[in-house]
Amino acid sequence: VSAYQFADGVELAPDSIAAAADVVRAGGLMGLPTETVYGLGADASDPVAVGKIFTAKGRPSDHPLIVHVAAFDGGMGGVAHYCARVPAFAQQLMSAFWPGPLTLILPRKEGVGEAAAGGQNSIGLRCPAHPVAQAVLAALRKPSDGGREVWGIAAPSANKFGRVSPTTAAHVHSEFGDDLLILDGGPCEVGIESTIIDCTRGAPVLLRPGSITAQQVEDACGRKLLSKEELLAQNQQAPRASGTLESHYAPSATVRLMDAKALQSALDLLSGTTPPDKRPTIALYHRSPLYVRSPLVAAHRMPLHAQPAAHELFSKLREMDAQGVKLIWVEAPPDSPEWDGVRDRLTRAAA
Ligand code: TXA
Numbered sequence: 035v036s037a038y039q040f041a042d043g044v045e046l047a048p049d050s051i052a053a054a055a056d057v058v059r060a061g062g063l064m065g066l067p068t069e070t071v072y073g074l075g076a077d078a079s080d081p082v083a084v085g086k087i088f089t090a091k092g093r094p095s096d097h098p099l100i101v102h103v104a105a106f107d108g109g110m111g112g113v114a115h116y117c118a119r120v121p122a123f124a125q126q127l128m129s130a131f132w133p134g135p136l137t138l139i140l141p142r143k144e145g146v147g148e149a150a151a152g153g154q155n156s157i158g159l160r161c162p163a164h165p166v167a168q169a170v171l172a173a174l175r176k177p178s179d180g181g182r183e184v185w186g187i188a189a190p191s192a193n194k195f196g197r198v199s200p201t202t203a204a205h206v207h208s209e210f211g212d213d214l215l216i217l218d219g220g221p222c223e224v225g226i227e228s229t230i231i232d233c234t235r236g237a238p239v240l241l242r243p244g245s246i247t248a249q250q251v252e253d254a255c256g257r258k259l260l261s262k263e264e265l266l267a268q269n270q271q272a273p274r275a276s277g278t279l280e281s282h283y284a285p286s287a288t289v290r291l292m293d294a295k296a297l298q299s300a301l302d303l304l305s306g307t308t309p310p311d312k313r314p315t316i317a318l319y320h321r322s323p324l325y326v327r328s329p330l331v332a333a334h335r336m337p338l339h340a341q342p343a344a345h346e347l348f349s350k351l352r353e354m355d356a357q358g359v360k361l362i363w364v365e366a367p368p369d370s371p372e373w374d375g376v377r378d379r380l381t382r383a384a385a
C-alpha cells in the first residue's frame with residue numbers, strides 16, 4: 035500500500051500500519067481510526083490484551099466490546115470465525131451497510147472472543163469503512179512474517195469510561211498520553227458511534243441509534259425494527275449495552291438541553307451581567323437564532339443538518355469544555371429520525 039493521504043494533509047506511511055499490526059499481534063493496545071470514532075484496539079482473541087482495554091478505560095469488565103473485522107469477502111471471514119449462526123436479516127444488513135457504521139450483535143461461537151464479549155453468548159461485530167482500520171485488519175489477517183493470524187480487533191471508543199468519545203488522534207492522545215501507539219487517520223467522518231442492532235432475538239432490535247437510521251435498517255432487511263422498550267414489553271431479558279447507562283459521553287462541565295424558547299428566556303435573565311474574571315462561564319450551542327447580551331456566554335452554532343452536526347458533536351463538546359466553562363447549554367435537536375443519534379448522545383451527556 036502506498037502512503038495514506040487525508041484531506042487535512044495528514045500522511046500515514048505503510049510502515050506505521052505494519053508497526054500497529056505488530057503491537058496488536060504482540061498483545062498490546064493501539065489507537066485505531068474508524069469512520070465513527072477512534073477505538074482503543076486489541077486482539078479480540080487474546081483475553082490478556084482485551085483485559086488491558088478494560089483497565090485502560092476504567093470500564094467494568096462485564097461490558098461487551100465491539101469486534102472489528104476485515105472487509106475482504108464482505109466481512110464474512112470474521113463473521114464465520116466468531117459467529118455460530120447468522121439470521122437472514124442480519125446477512126441482508128451486512129450486504130447493505132458493510133463496510134460501514136453498523137454493528138450487529140450475533141450468536142457467538144463457543145470458545146471464541148469470550149473476553150471481548152464480556153462473557154455473553156453473543157458478539158458485537160462491525161466491519162469499519164476507514165481505510166486505515168481496514169489496512170491494519172488486513173495486515174493482521176495476512177501476517178507477512180508467518181506470524182499468527184488475528185481475526186478481529188476488539189475496540190471500544192478510545193476514551194475513559196463515561197467520557198466523550200474521541201474523533202481525532204489528538205483527542206486520543208489527550209486521554210491516554212504518549213504510551214499508546216495511535217494511527218492518525220484524520221478527523222472521523224461520521225463523528226458518533228455506530229448504530230447497533232441486536233440480531234439474536236428473532237427480530238432486529240435497535241440498541242444504539244447512529245448515523246444509519248432505523249428507517250434505513252428496516253428498508254434494507256424488510257423487517258420491523260423493535261426498540262429496547264418494545265422488546266422489554268415482550269417480556270424478554272433486557273439487552274445489555276453500556277450506551278444504555280444514563281450518564282455517558284459527559285464533559286466536565288454540566289450539560290443542559292433546552293428548547294430555543296427556554297434558552298432565550300435563560301439568556302434574557304443574564305442580560306447585562308459580566309463575569310467577575312471576564313471569562314465566559316456558560317457555553318451555548320444552538321441552531322436557532324438567539325440573542326445573547328452577556329459576556330458570560332460564549333455562543334457556538336450547531337450545523338443545521340444532522341450529519342454535519344454528528345460529525346462535529348464530540349469535538350465541539352471537548353472544545354467548549356476546554357474553555358473552562360461551568361455550564362454547556364445546548365439547544366435540543368429536532369425530534370425527527372435523522373437526529374436520533376445526535377439526540378441520544380446529547381441526552382446522555384446531559385443526564
Ligand atoms: O462506532 C463504534 O461502534 C465504535 C468504534 C470504535 O468502532 N466503538 C464503540 O464501542 O462504540 P463501545 O465499546 O464504546 O460500544 C460498544 C457497545 C456497547 O454499548 C456494548 O454494550 C455493545 O456495543 N455490545 C457489544 N457487544 C455486545 C453484545 N454481545 N451484546 C450486547 N451489546 C453489545
Ligand code: MG
Binds near residue numbers: 191
Ligand atoms: Mg464508548
